[in-house]
Each structure stands twice: as structure tokens, then as C-alpha cells.
Amino acid sequence: MSKPATPQAVRGTQDMLGEAAERFQTVVATFDRLRPLYGFGRVEVPVFEATAVFARSLGETTDVVSKEMYSFEDRGGDSLTLRPEFTAGLARAYLTEGWQRHAPLKIATHGPLFRYERPQKGRFRQFHQLDAEVIGAAEPAADVELLVLAAHLLDELGVAEGVTLTLNTLGDADTRDAWRTALVAHFEAHRDALSEESLDRLARNPLRILDSKDPRDRPVADAAPAIDDYMSAEAGAFFEKVTGGLDAAGVAWTRNARLVRGLDYYRHTAFEFVTDRLGAQGTVLGGGRYDGLIETLGGPATPAVGWAAGIERLAMLIDTPKPEHVTVALVPMGPAAEAAAIGLLAGLRRQGIAADMAYKGNMKKRMHKADASGARFAVILGDDELAKGEAAVKDLANGSQTWVRLDALAAAVRH
């Protein structure tokens, strides 16, 4: 009989154990700890949606929609897509669940997202994000609140020092249109100087030429008209309230007038927290205001702002988390002791003490496992101890050993 071939993990997916899993969990737990401090409620939304949810909201010409979506037909012939981002699905839920009545709605979620891309450092086909949104608020105070939360999160994770907040405004619709027209005119006038890729961008998404990494593009991009020259009074005032709020909250920021966002729906505030510690993937958290999105999904004009942060990217930046380990390892000897130890184990755990017991093995083996587990104490239970109603408690750090009554066990190992 030949052995069956082992199926491989799908490209761009990850299996995490030990430190990798602890890093991931640390990021998520930190987010979950801060979220309620800002009054953001946890929401759950589906991992897949009707394809139109993403195709319409992200913009048909974006790479995410044109070549990176995991789309498939279900048995009824409907086109479905594994979510490539959170915002569109949350906006859909806001409309179809009647969440308008809660506006302004402050919500947060986290989970897996899917994009068909070539994996590289900090980039996966199934990746994970934290996400926070305020839907139904046109006030710059919402932008500020989200940015303060983001900065607080990075600070709590201990990565704030290597990460800087870069901030820009794309203006309101009028500003953005006027600026865009001027940009296109500028780039058209210098098209012989642009890279092939930027010529392609000129047709699809001219704003992206501004942050091109190609040195050939830099002179033309750097000479391009600035949005500030086209800024309406309202849009300018909005941006000033955002930056003023950040200053008041003590959040450091840098203006990057060339920061644009990849997805079509952004207006006004756009921001990225960037680092140089992740190779080509510098963005660790990004977002902005998307006042136009909900209308593209057939809803009423609804202002909204939000951000998402890459959990894997953050997990790579944080310090090594302290590994989890139990306090007590039970070491029973013989069938009678083992039976009694099952009761002791359950009792310790019910009293909130982390305890473990190997499924099998003689004393030597169990002691070895106790040591390897990182437990502080080995609780040794043999027939002699059992007869006396006690157990030997050995401190694995210094080797000292004392005998304590079984009913005092929990107290003896609680420190």
C-alpha cells in the first residue's frame, strides 16, 4: 500500500505555532483591550460577499478588483468574493442591517482577508487585519479619534518609535477633481519623461504617479501641482481641524503631500503609519475618509472614515512576547496516584491555577516534560503521599521541595 501524498498548504497561507502564534495573538489582544476605551463596538461580518460589494466600491480599475480578488461562483450561479478588505463589507452591512439608526457608528473588527498576490515579506494571500471605522460622521473629530486610537495601539505594542504617521488630505470632491485635472494636464505635458508604468497609471490612476518609486518619475512627480493650490476653503479648514486635533492629543504627524491612497473611495484625510523595518512593505496601518463609498453601494450620502492595520506586519515589529506556560505540572506515580491527580488537576484549574499533566510516562519522563513545559512547580504524587493526604511540591527553579496537604495545594503554588 503506497502512502498517500500529503497535500501542501496553499501558497501565501500561513500556519502559526509557538512564537508566531503568540505574536499574532499579542497584536489582536492589544487591539481588543484598547477598542472599548474608545467606545468602538466589536462587529462580525462575513468573510465573503457578493462580488459587486467590492467591485463597485473599490473601483473597477484598481489592481485589487482587476486581478487580486478570490472570486467564484456558488451553486446558484452567483458571483461571490472572499473579502480583500473590510471597509466595503462593513459599509454593505451598515446599509442592509439598518445600522444607520446608530449613526455615528463606531465599530471595530479583525480577521482574515484574501488577495491573489505574489507573497513576499509581510504580504500573504490570506492575511489578517485589525479594522476600525466611524460610519455616519462628517466631523473631523472622528478622523482625529481614529488616529489617536491608531497611535495609541502602536504605542501599546511598543512599535511607535520605528513608525511615523504620514498624513495628507485629498480634499473634498471639488478639490480632488480640480487637482486631478491639473495633475493629468501636468503629466500629459511631460509624458515622454515618465516610466512605462506611470504612463499606465496616467490612464488608470494618475494620482499614483505622485508616489512612484521609479527615479525617472521623480522629477516630474516632484514638480507636479500641489493639492494645496486647489484646496477649497472648506477642505482646508477640515484638514486644519484634523491636524489641530492631533496636536491637542499629542500625536506626532508629518505632512506628506504626495501620499495618495490606492482605492478610489477616499476623500479628505488620508494617512499611513510607515516603517522602514519591513522591506518593501512599509505601511503598517493605513486609512482615511471615504465619504463617497456608501453611495456607490446604493445608499444615502454617508460620511465615514476608518483604517486597517496588518496584523502580520505588526507582529513582525513587536518584541518577542513572553511565552505562555503553566504554573504547575502534576507528576503522579502509579495508577492510584494518577487517578487522584486527575481530580487535583481539575481542582487547581477551577481555582484559576494553570496546571498540566502529561498523558503518560514514568516519573523521569514526566519530570522532564514538567521542566520542558516551563512550569514553576512540579507536584509529585506517589502512593506514600497519597496515604498521607499530601503531595511533594518541588520548585523547579531552585530544586527545593516541600510536602503540603492536598487541600492546601492551591495556596502553596499561588504566588
Added chain:
RNA sequence: GCGGUCGUAGCUCAAUUGGUUAGAGCGCCGGUUUGUGGUACCGGAGGUUGCGGGUUCAAUCCCCGUCGAUCGCCCCA
């Protein structure tokens, strides 16, 4: 979708210009020690060298393809 580098034991890596039974450390299993771990010593298991094809008397090594990893481009968290 495009380009660079790399795939040898569970893990990290060796293996002279292509040469005979592919090695080591760690880990794992057993023993020295049938009631004491972290140290030490002894022994053992574990490989179709990612997969498929080609060149050659001979391939872990050279060539092609493929899958995967990794880094970058595009794009993005």
C-alpha cells in the same frame, strides 16, 4: 503578471572540479538511574537530496520544466 536567490533528516546546516554505504548538531526514542527535571555518557530510529524529465559510465552537484520558499517590481495592510 515580471525579475533575482534558494529547496538535503522534525529543525539548523555539511558533503572536495560530478564518483561508490549522503554526515553533524539540536530534537525525538531507549539505556546508565523501577521516587526526582535542567548537566554528563552510551545506544537507536529517522532521507526515493521538493517533484518530473534530460546529459553522463556515474547527478545532492550540470541542463530544462514544474511546485514551493524568499527578496524585489506592480499594487497594497
